[in-house]
Amino acid sequence: MSRRVLIVPGHGNSGATHWQSIWEASKPGFWCRVKIEDWDHAVCDEWVAAIARDVEALGPDTIVVAHSLGCLAVVHWAARNTVAIGGALLVAVPDPSAPAFPRADSIGFSPVPSARLPFPSIVVASGNDPYAAIGYARSCANSWGSEFLDVGARGHLNAASHLDDWAEGYQLLQRLNRKTRL
Template identity: 80%
Template sequence: MSRRFLIVPGYGNSGPTHWQSLWEATKPGNWSRIKVEDWDHAVCDEWVAAIDNEVRALGPDVIVVAHSLGCLAVAHWAARHARAIRGALLVAVPDPSAPAFPRAFTVGFSAVPSSRLPFPSIVVASSDDPYGSIGHAQSCANIWGSEFVDVGAHGHINAASQLEDWAEGYQLLQRLDTSALAQRTDSR
């Protein structure tokens, strides 16, 4: 893959042992990461602007790779800007009403956007994610028009899940890339 990828981490950013960081460091392609002022005090408007700036710079052939709060930021960005991109892998969508959600340190991420995403997407969920139930993730996938993948019990699908470079997730990314290309070719 020599594609362009945009990483949209979750609250606190993704540390060096998170699969997003490992992909950025080791997988082929042009990888970028959004830049925000303060990863520990997340403001939705700031994250949406950061996504939009990066997408405009990278162009429509980019695939967004989002985790946790980053998934909600991508959904808000899509609802506001509706820019065409190649696709999005949305991993561990959090539920703002879940007890573990860091609501004291986030602004503007609720309510979850309820419009179909204007690009191909896959929502990936874990059956024991403390930040969002499998039912919540399935509901988001249905609303957003996303493919839904349940990867079993992997917690929040983050560094604590000990997935290392998460080969299963990277295969999903490759599948998304291939299916997005097929959809573009079919629509010509």
């Protein structure tokens, strides 16, 4: 993949066995992780500022790979910025009203913007994600103008889902890259 990739993990960051970390480790130099000071106490404005700073450094051709709360941060960033990017892979979009959502440690992410995203995107969801019903994820994809993919009952699509390097997800990223190539 020739484009720069910005990884935006969810609440708590992604550990070494999370597919985002595995992808990042396999492509040093072209892939980087958004720099957040406190991964356990998420403040939307801080995450949006970090995404803006990193996208500016990486350039407008950047593709963003977001997981969970990182997806909401990317959508908030897109609503507040005019900088175009190459596209975004948005995996396991959480619903701030879901019982499992870490409301006390995730400030300012609700309401979730519903405007169409100004770049190509794919929303990937699982049918048994405790952080969002599949209908919520599909509704977000429709509002954002994103392609939608239901990958079946795979949990929160994180390390606990035992996805390892998640080849299916990487193929989606490659498809997004080809789709947005200039």
